[in-house]
Amino acid sequence: MSDPFTMLKNVKETGKKVVGFYCVYAPQELVLAADALGFSLCATKEEPIADGEKTLPRNFCPLIKSSYGFAVTDKCPYFLHSDIIIGETTCDGKKKMFELMSQFKRVHVMKMPQSYSDDSDKQYWLAEVKKLKGILEDELQTEITEDNMAQAIKVLNNERRLMQQLSEFMKLDPVPLSGQDFLKLLWGRNFVVDRGEFAAQIHDIINDVKDSVAKGESAFPQGAKRIIVTGVPTGMGAEKVIKIIEDCGAAVVYIENCSGMKQFVTLVDENQPPLAAIAEKYLSTPCSCMSPNPIRMDNMVKLVEEYRADGVVDIVWQGCHTYNVESRVLKEHLKKNGNIPYLHVETDYSQGDVEQIKTRVQAFLEMVN
Amino acid sequence: MSDPFTMLKNVKETGKKVVGFYCVYAPQELVLAADALGFSLCATKEEPIADGEKTLPRNFCPLIKSSYGFAVTDKCPYFLHSDIIIGETTCDGKKKMFELMSQFKRVHVMKMPQSYSDDSDKQYWLAEVKKLKGILEDELQTEITEDNMAQAIKVLNNERRLMQQLSEFMKLDPVPLSGQDFLKLLWGRNFVVDRGEFAAQIHDIINDVKDSVAKGESAFPQGAKRIIVTGVPTGMGAEKVIKIIEDCGAAVVYIENCSGMKQFVTLVDENQPPLAAIAEKYLSTPCSCMSPNPIRMDNMVKLVEEYRADGVVDIVWQGCHTYNVESRVLKEHLKKNGNIPYLHVETDYSQGDVEQIKTRVQAFLEMVN
Numbered sequence: 039m040s041d042p043f044t045m046l047k048n049v050k051e052t053g054k055k056v057v058g059f060y061c062v063y064a065p066q067e068l069v070l071a072a073d074a075l076g077f078s079l080c081a082t083k084e085e086p087i088a089d090g091e092k093t094l095p096r097n098f099c100p101l102i103k104s105s106y107g108f109a110v111t112d113k114c115p116y117f118l119h120s121d122i123i124i125g126e127t128t129c130d131g132k133k134k135m136f137e138l139m140s141q142f143k144r145v146h147v148m149k150m151p152q153s154y155s156d157d158s159d160k161q162y163w164l165a166e167v168k169k170l171k172g173i174l175e176d177e178l179q180t181e182i183t184e185d186n187m188a189q190a191i192k193v194l195n196n197e198r199r200l201m202q203q204l205s206e207f208m209k210l211d212p213v214p215l216s217g218q219d220f221l222k223l224l225w226g227r228n229f230v231v232d233r234g235e236f237a238a239q240i241h242d243i244i245n246d247v248k249d250s251v252a253k254g255e256s257a258f259p260q261g262a263k264r265i266i267v268t269g270v271p272t273g274m275g276a277e278k279v280i281k282i283i284e285d286c287g288a289a290v291v292y293i294e295n296c297s298g299m300k301q302f303v304t305l306v307d308e309n310q311p312p313l314a315a316i317a318e319k320y321l322s323t324p325c326s327c328m329s330p331n332p333i334r335m336d337n338m339v340k341l342v343e344e345y346r347a348d349g350v351v352d353i354v355w356q357g358c359h360t361y362n363v364e365s366r367v368l369k370e371h372l373k374k375n376g377n378i379p380y381l382h383v384e385t386d387y388s389q390g391d392v393e394q395i396k397t398r399v400q401a402f403l404e405m406v407n
Numbered sequence: 408m409s410d411p412f413t414m415l416k417n418v419k420e421t422g423k424k425v426v427g428f429y430c431v432y433a434p435q436e437l438v439l440a441a442d443a444l445g446f447s448l449c450a451t452k453e454e455p456i457a458d459g460e461k462t463l464p465r466n467f468c469p470l471i472k473s474s475y476g477f478a479v480t481d482k483c484p485y486f487l488h489s490d491i492i493i494g495e496t497t498c499d500g501k502k503k504m505f506e507l508m509s510q511f512k513r514v515h516v517m518k519m520p521q522s523y524s525d526d527s528d529k530q531y532w533l534a535e536v537k538k539l540k541g542i543l544e545d546e547l548q549t550e551i552t553e554d555n556m557a558q559a560i561k562v563l564n565n566e567r568r569l570m571q572q573l574s575e576f577m578k579l580d581p582v583p584l585s586g587q588d589f590l591k592l593l594w595g596r597n598f599v600v601d602r603g604e605f606a607a608q609i610h611d612i613i614n615d616v617k618d619s620v621a622k623g624e625s626a627f628p629q630g631a632k633r634i635i636v637t638g639v640p641t642g643m644g645a646e647k648v649i650k651i652i653e654d655c656g657a658a659v660v661y662i663e664n665c666s667g668m669k670q671f672v673t674l675v676d677e678n679q680p681p682l683a684a685i686a687e688k689y690l691s692t693p694c695s696c697m698s699p700n701p702i703r704m705d706n707m708v709k710l711v712e713e714y715r716a717d718g719v720v721d722i723v724w725q726g727c728h729t730y731n732v733e734s735r736v737l738k739e740h741l742k743k744n745g746n747i748p749y750l751h752v753e754t755d756y757s758q759g760d761v762e763q764i765k766t767r768v769q770a771f772l773e774m775v776n
Contacts, residue, residue, distance in 0.1 A: 095731045097466055127521040130499045133698045134732035147698065151531065152496040152518035158534040162520065165527040329502045329516065359728075362464045363503035 042229070046119040049075065049231065055178040058120035060105060061128055062301040062323055063148065065167055065316045069124075070190035070233070071182045072174045078228030079123070080114035081105040082273035082297075084387035093138060094131075099355035100387040101271065102131045109139055116229075117143070122177045124170065126150055128327040129360055146173050153328050154321045167317040187312035193233050194306070200240040201227075201302040207247050208291045209345055212256030214247050217267065217280050217290025219257065224298060225274045263288035263403050266341055268334075268368070269353035269361050273297035276387050279353050279395060286399050291345045294338065295353070300324070303337075326360035334364070335371040342378050349379035349406040351399070356386045379406040411598070415488040418444065418600065424547040427489035429474060430497055431670040431692055432519065434536055434685050438493075439559035439602070440551045441543045447597030448492070449483035450474040451642035451666075453756035462507060463500075468724035469756040470640065471500045478508055485598075486512070491546045493539065495519055497696040498729055515542050522697050523690045536686040556681035562602050563675070569609040570596075570671040576616050577660045578714055581625030583616050586636065586649050586659025588626065593667060594643045632657035632772050635710055637703075637737070638722040638730050642666035645756055648722050648764060655768050660714045663707065664722070669693070672706075695729035703733070704740040711747050718748035718775040720768070725755045748775040 040048070050056065055074040059066075060081060069076035080086075086107025087100055094106055108114035117123070125136035125147040136147045148166045151159035171182050201224060207214050215223075223243060230236040250256070265288045267280055272295060280290050293299055306312075306319040324334035338350065352368060354361045365382050372378035381402040385391055409417070419425065424443040428435075429450060438445035449455075455476025456469055463475055477483035486492070494505035494516040505516045517535045520528035540551050570593060576583050584592075592612060599605040619625070634657045636649055641664060649659050662668055675681075675688040693703035707719065721737060723730045734751050741747035750771040754760055 093735065095728065097726060098728065127698060130696075130728040131732075133521065134695070134729050137699050137736055138732065149521035149525075149528075151520075152502065156518075156534075158531055159518075162527055162531045165525075326503070327499075329496060330506050357466060359464065359467065359499040360503050363500075363507065366462065367506055 042115040043118070045231070046115050050119050055121045055180075056116070056119050057122055057124060057174070057178075058116050059124040060132070061126045062296045063126045063128065063150065063320050063325070064124040065170065065320050067187060067190040067194055067306065067312070067316050068167070068171055068174055068182060070193060071186035072178050072180050073186070074121075074174070074178055074180075075231060077116035077120070078273075079105065079117050079120075080108040082271070082275040082387075083108075084275070086111060086113055087387065094135060097357050098131045098135075099270070099357040100276070101355055101358075102135055104387065105132075106135055106139065109143065122146060122174070124148060128325060129358070131357070144177065146170065146177075150327060151321075153330070154323075154333070160317070160321065163321045164314060164317040167313060167320070171313065184312055187316070188308070191306045191308055191312055191315065193237075195308065196237055197227060197233070197240070198302045198305055200237060200244065201299065203244055204240065204247070205292070205299055205302075207251065210251065211262075211264075211346070212260040213258050213262065213264070213289040213291055214251050214256050216257040216284055217265075217293060218277060218284055220290075221272070221277055221280060221293055221298065222274065224293070224302070228273075258284075258287075258289040263348045263406060264291045264346055265289065265403075266292045266294055266338070266345060266347045266350050267298070267353060268294040268338060268350060269365070270355045270358055271295050271297040272353060278387070278389070278392065279351065279383055279385065279399075282392060282396050282399055283351060286396065286403055288348075288399075288403050291347060292341055294341060296325070326364040330367075331364060335368065338368065338372065339375045339378070342372075342376070347378075349381065349402065351381045351383060351402070354382065354384045356384055411484040412487070414600070415484050419488050424490045424549075425485070425488050426491055426493060426543070426547075427485050428493040429501070430495045431665045432495045432497065432517065432689050432694070433493040434539065434689050436556055436559040436563055436675065436681070436685050437536070437540055437543055437551060439562060440555035441547050441549050442555070443490070443543070443547055443549075444600060446485035446489070447642075448474065448486050448489070449477040451640070451644040451756075452477070453644070455480060455482055456756065463504060466726050467500045467504075468639070468726040469645070470724055470727075471504055473756065474501075475504055475508065478512065491515060491543070493517060497694060498727070500726070513546065515539065515546075519696060520690075522699070523692075523702070529686070529690065532690045533683060533686040536682060536689070540682065553681055556685065557677070560675045560677055560681055560684065562606075564677065565606055566596060566602070566609070567671045567674055569606060569613065570668065572613055573609065573616070574661070574668055574671075576620065579620065579625075580633070580715070581629040582627050582631065582633070582658040582660055583620050583625050585626040585653055586634075586662060587646060587653055589659075590641070590646055590649060590662055590667065591643065593662070593671070597642075627653075627656075627658040632717045632775060633660045633715055634658065635661045635663060635707070635714060635716045635719050636667070636722060637663040637707060637719060638734070639724045639727055640664050640666040641722060647756070647758070647761065648720065648752055648754065648768075651761060651765050651768055652720060655765065655772055657717075657768075657772050660716060661710055663710060665694075695733040699736075700733060704737065707737065707741065708744045708747070711741075711745070716747075718750065718771065720750045720752060720771070723751065723753045725753055
């Protein structure tokens with residue numbers, strides 16, 4: 039298989055359009071309905087951060103600095119070959135970064151409402167989803183029909199159902215997959231060229247896991263401590279804390295963040311008009327950019343019960359103001375609802391604090407249950 | 408005159424309601440139309456920051472940490488005596504801080520759209536202004552009538568016109584008032600009990616300034632370098648950089664921020680239905696929370712011309728992501744539009760960097776013109 043630079047160059051030479059995005063708020067059904075390829079843009083590696091810091095404030099979170107460093111140096115193949123980037127105003131840092139990025143790349147920024155609860159939030163967001171549809175049609179010189187949207191909804195809902203099936207296995211004890219391996223599978227969805235092939239692969243993996251379970255194979259011994267990870271995205275390259283937890287012998291049974299299961303747990307309603315249904319699904323994402331963010335709180339308590347978790351580890355990138363403050367709300371919510379053990383880890387992409395985090399995680403694991 | 412704690416206690420004993428706010432987006436006409444007293448809440452002093460940091464992340468801007476520190480320790484008389492606080496989602500830090508503040512005080516948070524340009528932004532904001540009207544009516548047990556709003560618009564527009572008149576004098580050379588004294592006058596508007604009396608005072612001050620000008624009195628010698636200050640709010644207690652500039656011998660002829668002239672330069676349209684006119688005026692505020700923020704860019708170039716400024720000093724509190732990135736956009740805009748000299752100062756409320764900033768300001772002043 040060729041490297042992504044070559045693969046994308048070849049794809050582009052066929053006339054296929056490419057759309058890049060950073061965030062799970064980007065409605066991928068519209069990209070698929072436009073017969074374009076949608077890719078998640080590089081943002082989870084430490085290496086380009088120094089390049090990002092040449093322009094952005096150093097006290098920004100590593101995810102934003104990494105994104106910008108990749109973009110400005112053309113080191114991300116998906117960014118380089120994108121016909122258009124979908125940005126979004128989830129946080130102050132990204133919102134303003136996109137202003138700078140617009141100076142050298144075609145970026146369309148979707149404006150988020152400040153919460154998901156009111157009719158005015160829903161209208162604001164629906165207008166943005168409609169606007170994106172028009173922008174994609176113009177930029178990619180295509181038409182996004184109702185039928186294409188309905189079809190795209192089915193394809194992506196199918197992927198979500200497969201991921202949900204996979205996640206069900208993580209409820210077992212012993213746990214068949216490590217959190218790190220599970221993350222790799224979820225992560226793959228960001229770089230799909232042939233969606234049918236991808237679904238078939240996930241289907242095969244599900245069958246493999248079934249076989250493993252039947253044979254009594256598992257990633258951790260029975261009775262291993264069970265941890266739910268939440269907070270900021272922890273994609274491949276930035277899975278440090280998940281690795282630390284599992285190196286300490288506990289199983290990460292659920293990853294409740296944007297590189298984990300968050301994007302897969304709700305489906306687009308296939309019985310509603312497609313555009314409105316797409317808007318509704320994406321707006322229900324329980325991100326800390328929403329104020330307040332009760333869905334996250336409720337979900338966490340349910341997940342702890344369903345996955346029989348012993349504790350919650352809440353990861354926050356340094357400089358991420360929204361998740362950092364919401365940590366306090368979450369900690370209190372978990373305390374009130376069953377005194378659920380909670381650990382707050384504030385870190386970045388560097389390896390300098392690994393030993394320190396390991397010590398804290400070990401102490402946490404000894405304390406729980 | 409009694410201290411503010413006693414003054415407010417006495418006011419509250421008469422049955423008068425008090426509304427606190429932090430931001431110039433809070434529509435003060437509605438407070439006035441509800442026959443309540445509106446006060447700006449304490450946020451510009453260093454002393455309570457340590458108390459704020461007990462709960463909030465240390466890498467938040469001093470303004471948020473100071474606000475929260477004042478609030479949580481009941482050291483701000485206006486906060487203590489407020490029947491309701493109007494918050495707003497201008498930035499990630501404040502947005503999430505209000506979630507914590509809501510746990511011990513009645514806070515209503517107004518949701519900002521992400522820009523001021525689209526119809527959907529205007530609708531979103533209008534819905535928020537309408538909602539605030541209902542909330543104030545419920546909380547303060549009053550009715551806000553069309554007539555009361557129209558009357559409040561006239562009163563506050565009159566104050567804005569007076570401030571504009573005052574600002575006109577700053578175009579003169581020599582400059583009759585120092586920027587520091589001008590700031591004190593603008594600042595006074597945040598703590599008005601009797602608005603008629605306040606307008607009369609400003610009127611008298613305008614006459615005094617006229618007399619001074621006639622007598623040839625001035626705050627700086629003719630030909631002093633002329634600086635426009637922009638960026639984050641620099642209210643009394645946080646006027647450090649303005650003082651440094653003037654200590655270096657330059658006149659701060661215009662303060663283009665939220666504690667300066669920003670809130671006074673546009674009026675509420677007295678010929679439109681009051682609620683919609685109020686919404687329109689406030690939404691046009693060129694804050695860096697808007698993305699993009701072209702009004703600020705355009706204003707700055709016009710102001711430099713009108714006030715014959717030699718340079719622009721852009722002040723950003725450490726941790727203020729939106730103003731920090733927008734600085735890059737502003738710097739470039741000023742360069743393209745007449746190569747206007749520009750200095751970026753990132754600081755906080757502490758005095759530790761005064762000498763360092765002074766050295767940079769001196770070098771800047773030597774360089775300009």
